[in-house]
Amino acid sequence: xxxIVIVLCCLGFMSLNIQAQxxxxxxxxxxxxxxxxxxxxxxxxxxxxxxxxxxxxxxxxSPMLGYKLTPDFSxxxxxxxxxxxxxxxxxxxxxxxxxxxxxxxGIFSRYKFVDRFFVHAEYEYANEAVPYYTSNGFEVQRYNxxxxxxxxxxxxxxxGAMRSEILLLYNVNPSPxxxxxxxxxxxxxxxxx
Numbered sequence: 001x002x003x004i005v006i007v008l009c010c011l012g013f014m015s016l017n018i019q020a021q022x023x024x025x026x027x028x029x030x031x032x033x034x035x036x037x038x039x040x041x042x043x044x045x046x047x048x049x050x051x052x053x054x055x056x057x058x059x060x061x062s063p064m065l066g067y068k069l070t071p072d073f074s075x076x077x078x079x080x081x082x083x084x085x086x087x088x089x090x091x092x093x094x095x096x097x098x099x100x101x102x103x104x105x106g107i108f109s110r111y112k113f114v115d116r117f118f119v120h121a122e123y124e125y126a127n128e129a130v131p132y133y134t135s136n137g138f139e140v141q142r143y144n145x146x147x148x149x150x151x152x153x154x155x156x157x158x159x160g161a162m163r164s165e166i167l168l169l170y171n172v173n174p175s176p177x178x179x180x181x182x183x184x185x186x187x188x189x190x191x192x193x
Contacts, residue, residue: 119151154166
């Protein structure tokens with residue numbers, strides 16, 4: 001009888017040890033899952049159209065990666081590429097075309113102050129290509145800009161992992177060489193923001 005009690009006690013301690021190990025493993029999984037939930041992805045696809053005596057078509061891609069320092073406050077990098085197609089019909093009927101590529105890189109921070117609303121601040125270094133027409137045809141001038149965008153955003157969609165966003169930004173440091181408005185409107189998608 002005494003041997004049976006010792007064997008049962010040993011089996012009981014072994015099962016406690018196995019349960020403790022499985023609890024530790026699930027906790028490790030929760031920690032890695034928690035870390036994965038802190039990382040989110042997003043971005044937008046800038047589009048632009050303009051017609052008249054000249055034509056402008058723009059298409060871009062701006063991915064971003066965010067890390068949640070708290071459930072409501074995020075920081076991260078963003079890059080952007082913008083392809084532009086310009087064409088101008090000349091008085092003699094000939095058409096001049098140019099297709100420059102602009103790029104930018106920056107760092108942003110976001111704070112959700114209500115479930116669907118957030119503030120956004122972003123520093124952006126941009127290398128922009130600006131075409132202009134001369135008597136020799138189109139020429140592209142490049143300039144560098146240090147932009148500082150501040151604004152508000154609205155998350156749309158369900159409460160799941162994928163959401164869309166609308167973001168209204170104001171560039172408080174516009175370049176004097178740019179003809180763009182300091183106001184910009186961005187549409188994008190987010191995953192786990």
